[in-house]
């Protein structure tokens with residue numbers, strides 16, 4: 001697969017750049033993370049080369065607490081590139097078009113969250129997305145489109161797959177390096193045991209990929225939301241929403257058949273938590289899974305016994321892939337699973353990849369160094385999909 005890169009683009013043009021600045025949001029505040037640091041390299045290069053730059057990116061999903069404006073992202077990006085970054089609260093409306101027209105050489109303008117436009121979601125064919133009002137309006141304002149959002153390249157959304165069909169399209173530096181690293185990793189052959197740690201909140205993404213990796217991966221170590229859904233399928237009274245949470249039921253509806261057939265056909269490859277942690281009177285408490293008779297609390301981490309079972313499997317592995325945290329590690333009380341597994345990987349000389357905008361943050365939060373891991377990717381769902389050998393739709397359209 002080959003695509004044009006920034007080396008193929010003449011300096012000083014008007015470029016529309018898609019980044020992935022999707023970030024954790026705590027109490028309405030966007031948290032700085034490695035995605036800003038990495039994309040800053042691409043934007044700084046474009047600024048230095050005198051381009052007029054408009055940035056598109058998404059944040060969160062409609063209906064979720066993390067679905068917020070990109071105004072804070074513009075400020076964080078400005079700090080990373082040490083250069084002013086303007087923001088407009090429209091993606092392609094009249095004010096956005098006015099501000100784009102006013103761009104001068106070296107200027108950077110962040111457009112509003114692409115997912116606030118009706119045309120961005122849902123997933124549809126690139127041809128359909130390329131004909132949307134969103135794409136058709138913006139395409140004439142620029143000389144070229146640059147996609148740097150490798151970590152979102154598994155989504156067939158307008159800002160990712162529509163523009164390359166109707167504009168001269170290039171890969172940014174992050175797209176280029178992540179694509180090369182993850183493709184090389186997907187092609188690697190391992191003689192020994194291959195383990196995948198599966199957690200996080202996006203269970204649908206990981207379960208879909210697990211069904212394609214059962215020949216490549218010997219052991220799946222489960223936690224997070226997917227872990228609880230597997231426990232539910234195994235007959236435990238967990239893995240459903242209580243209070244007004246919206247993490248389990250919808251993903252169960254979508255995936256229960258796949259989970260049940262994975263358990264039926266590959267039970268010996270799947271390790272489930274034997275204990276779970278929850279908050280009790282402000283402190284961490286743990287409960288053996290076999291003792292749970294009814295879910296009355298939110299489980300926020302795997303328990304210590306589970307970490308003791310997972311760690312030797314990691315130590316015996318030749319390769320370990322991590323996608324998604326085993327618990328809500330941002331709260332130190334629920335970091336035992338995620339930090340425990342990452343520490344076991346860091347202490348072992350296995351080949352390892354840690355992926356995910358959120359999960360990779362745990363490395364620095366809990367005193368580990370990136371150098372202790374083979375590759376730390378800012379992509380989560382995209383990198384595990386790449387492991388299956390499947391081409392990512394956002395990369396495919398860039399290569400046409």
Ligand SMILES: Nc1ncnc2c1ncn2[C@@H]1O[C@H](COP(=O)(O)OP(=O)(O)O)[C@@H](O)[C@H]1O
Nearest residue numbers: 200201202224300324327328356357358359380
């Ligand atoms: N049991 C849990 N309950 C709530 N959140 C969880 C739980 N386990 C993991 N998480 C959250 O999952 C997030 C990572 O999810 P996800 O987006 O799937 O992974 P990544 O961003 O690493 O690709 C973390 O921020 C963590 O707080």
Ligand SMILES: O=C(OP(=O)(O)O)[C@H](O)COP(=O)(O)O
Nearest residue numbers: 020022151152356357379380381
């Ligand atoms: O953060 C992302 O994916 P990841 O959590 O799998 O790394 C991407 O921005 C895609 O976001 P989405 O999973 O809401 O489509």
